[in-house]
Amino acid sequence: MRITDNSAAAVIGSEVSGNADHGILVTRGSTARIGVDLSGAAASNTIATNGGNGITVYQSSQALIRGNLLQSNGRGSQSRGAARRSPGTRSSRARAPASR
Known part of the structure; x- marks a missing residue:
């Protein structure tokens, strides 16, 4: 999912x-909310x-x-810029076992 230039x-x-790439990519989405509803409550x-990364935030100062x-994403999560990440976000880099 790609969110670009959407505040x-x-x-x-x-x-x-x-x-194949990132789960969620936010680029220049200044106030993007991921897992947070309008009232500020968690909506995971x-x-x-x-x-790729589960979540990548780039140039999004108030995300x-x-x-x-x-869970089981290639690289977990990444933030470049001033995105705010809450302790309620849980991350796992463990890979799922191969199918037989």
Whole structure:
């Protein structure tokens, strides 16, 4: 999922999985909310089995990330800029076992 040049985008209560690259990429999305509804309450997402980072935030000074489950993504999560990440966001880099 790619959010670019959108100042008020929100990803809430969703499952984002199976992407070859990042699960969620926010670029220049200044007040993007990932896992946070308009009232500020957690509305967690499950972000799993993506090839790149589960969540990447770039040039998004007031982005807010809270209460998400990141699991088995290629590189976990990454923030470049001043995104705010809450302790409620859980991350796992463990890879899922290969299918037989």
